[in-house]
Amino acid sequence: xxxxxxxxxxxxxxxxxxxxxxxxxxxxxxxxxxxxxxxxxxxxxxxxxxxxxxxxxxxxxxxxxxxxxxxxxxxxxxxxxxxxxxxxxxxxxxxxxxxxxxxxxxxxxxxxxxxxxxxxxxxxxxxxxxxxxxxxxxxxxxxxxxxxxxxxxxxxxxxxxxxxxxxxxxxxxxxxxxxxxxxxxxxxxxxxxxxxxxxxxxxxxxxxxxxxxxxxxxxxxxxxxxxxxxxxxxxxxxxxxxxxxxxxxxxxxxxxxxxxxxxxxxxxxxxxxxxxxxxxxxxxxxxxxxxxxxxxxxxxxxxxxxxxxxxxxxxxxxxxxxxxxxx
Numbered sequence: 001x002x003x004x005x006x007x008x009x010x011x012x013x014x015x016x017x018x019x020x021x022x023x024x025x026x027x028x029x030x031x032x033x034x035x036x037x038x039x040x041x042x043x044x045x046x047x048x049x050x051x052x053x054x055x056x057x058x059x060x061x062x063x064x065x066x067x068x069x070x071x072x073x074x075x076x077x078x079x080x081x082x083x084x085x086x087x088x089x090x091x092x093x094x095x096x097x098x099x100x101x102x103x104x105x106x107x108x109x110x111x112x113x114x115x116x117x118x119x120x121x122x123x124x125x126x127x128x129x130x131x132x133x134x135x136x137x138x139x140x141x142x143x144x145x146x147x148x149x150x151x152x153x154x155x156x157x158x159x160x161x162x163x164x165x166x167x168x169x170x171x172x173x174x175x176x177x178x179x180x181x182x183x184x185x186x187x188x189x190x191x192x193x194x195x196x197x198x199x200x201x202x203x204x205x206x207x208x209x210x211x212x213x214x215x216x217x218x219x220x221x222x223x224x225x226x227x228x229x230x231x232x233x234x235x236x237x238x239x240x241x242x243x244x245x246x247x248x249x250x251x252x253x254x255x256x257x258x259x260x261x262x263x264x265x266x267x268x269x270x271x272x273x274x275x276x277x278x279x280x281x282x283x284x285x286x287x288x289x290x291x292x293x294x295x296x297x298x299x300x301x302x303x304x305x306x307x308x309x310x311x312x313x314x315x316x317x318x319x320x321x322x323x324x325x326x327x
Contacts, residue, residue, distance in 0.1 A: 006078070008042035009071045011035060012050060016060055016068060093122035094287040099135040100127065100148035103230070104274060107249035107302060108167065109148065112294035120290060136162075139277060145288055148295070151273035152208070163283045165292055167299040168274040171248045172213060175233070176261045177240040183261040190217035190268050197224030197242035199233050210245050213270035234260055247272055249302070274299070 015024045015035070025032045043050045048063040060068075100109045105127065113125050130138060135147035139162070151166070174193065176183045182192060190213065198221040200210040206228070214221040224242045227233045230250045237244050238259035251262050276295055282288050 002047070003045050004071075004074070005042060005045060006074070008038050008045075009067070009074070011038050012042060012060075012064060013068055013071065013075070015039070015051075015058075016064075020057055089286065092120050092286075092290075093124075095124040095126060096146060096287050096291045097126045097128065097144040098146045098148060098291065099130040099138045099144040101132050101135060101150065102129055103247060103250045104148050105129055108274070108295055108298045111298040111301065112291065115294050115297060116290065119294075123287060123290060125291060136277065139279065142279075145278065145282060146291060147277045149275065149277070150209075151275045161280055162277045163280050165276045165278075165283070165296070166273065167276055167295060168249075168302060169271045170274055171264070172209070172245045172270045172272065173248055173251055173262045173264055175237045175244045175246045175251065176263060177237055177243075178259050178261050179240070180243070180261070183263070187266045188263050190214065190265050190270070191219065193243055194219035194221075197222055199223075199225045199227060199236050199242040199244040201226060201228045209270075209272055213245060216270065217268050245270070249274075 011024065011028065011030075014027055015021065018024045018027055021032045021035050024030075025035045028035070030038075039050060046063075046067065048067070049061050050064040050067070051058040052061055098109060109127055113127070116123050116125060128138070128144060130147075132149040132153035135144070135149045136153070138144045139147040148167075151164075174188070174190070182188060185192070194214075194217075198210065198214075200221070200223060201207045211221060225236055227236065230246065233244050234246070234251075236242060246262065276292060278288055278292075283292060
């Protein structure tokens with residue numbers, strides 16, 4: 001295969017544009033003899049005659065013009081490559097792989113991706129849903145670039161392998177059947193539900209979060225039913241089978257239903273802390289930094305509006321409870 005030398009092709013193109021070896025040398029900060037030597041080497045590499053004498057000047061042969069027609073396409077592609085590489089270095093292009101736990105995908109990741117698609121359309125974010133612990137396994141294995149999970153399941157902040165960014169303290173609200181006697185009770189506390197049948201996962205992070213929150217309130221919850229998905233948990237609550245702690249990021253997706261009352265706990269509001277983690281040093285990469293910034297933006301927006309529609313006052317809760325009872 002013919003060896004194509006980009007540097008020598010640029011000299012040939014400059015000669016075509018400038019017309020003389022001297023002008024070419026001046027434009028490229030070379031000596032005229034160096035220009036002539038480079039073009040002679042290019043002719044030998046390509047196996048064609050590129051220049052013909054024309055008085056004191058030289059002119060390009062038909063073969064030289066043919067070579068330059070193809071070279072122009074190469075130069076154009078290299079310009080595009082330079083532009084794309086520059087965008088990549090500035091964090092405006094590239095690919096970032098994100099692993100996120102299920103409720104974080106619609107609540108944080110999707111808003112972040114929407115923002116990035118507008119602000120940095122050449123930045124390609126690939127999302128992978130994963131449970132809390134699995135997200136860090138994927139990050140450690142190099143299968144993703146950023147893991148979005150819960151602080152309780154994240155590596156220690158002192159672990160030198162990871163950099164952690166706190167995103168959100170997600171409140172846990174209690175889900176009650178609409179006709180429950182405490183659905184409109186003022187000043188509801190978690191301890192008021194100590195005798196209730198509880199619905200939560202049989203194992204994994206949500207089981208630990210529910211039991212830890214209840215134990216902090218002074219009781220061990222009686223697990224009446226087990227489910228891992230919020231659709232199933234809230235359906236059982238709606239059917240009057242028990243009560244459940246629900247993260248606000250999950251309950252916010254269930255709007256307009258009348259069979260479940262979401263109550264904000266008045267004094268002992270438990271929270272789960274959401275963090276983003278990257279391999280140490282990766283947060284300095286422009287593309288990853290832009291994704292982290294978009295996630296922080298999405299978390300801040302959720303913090304701003306998270307009190308709606310679930311920060312119901314006790315009076316409003318009571319009114320809603322009466323409305324449900326008489327509907």
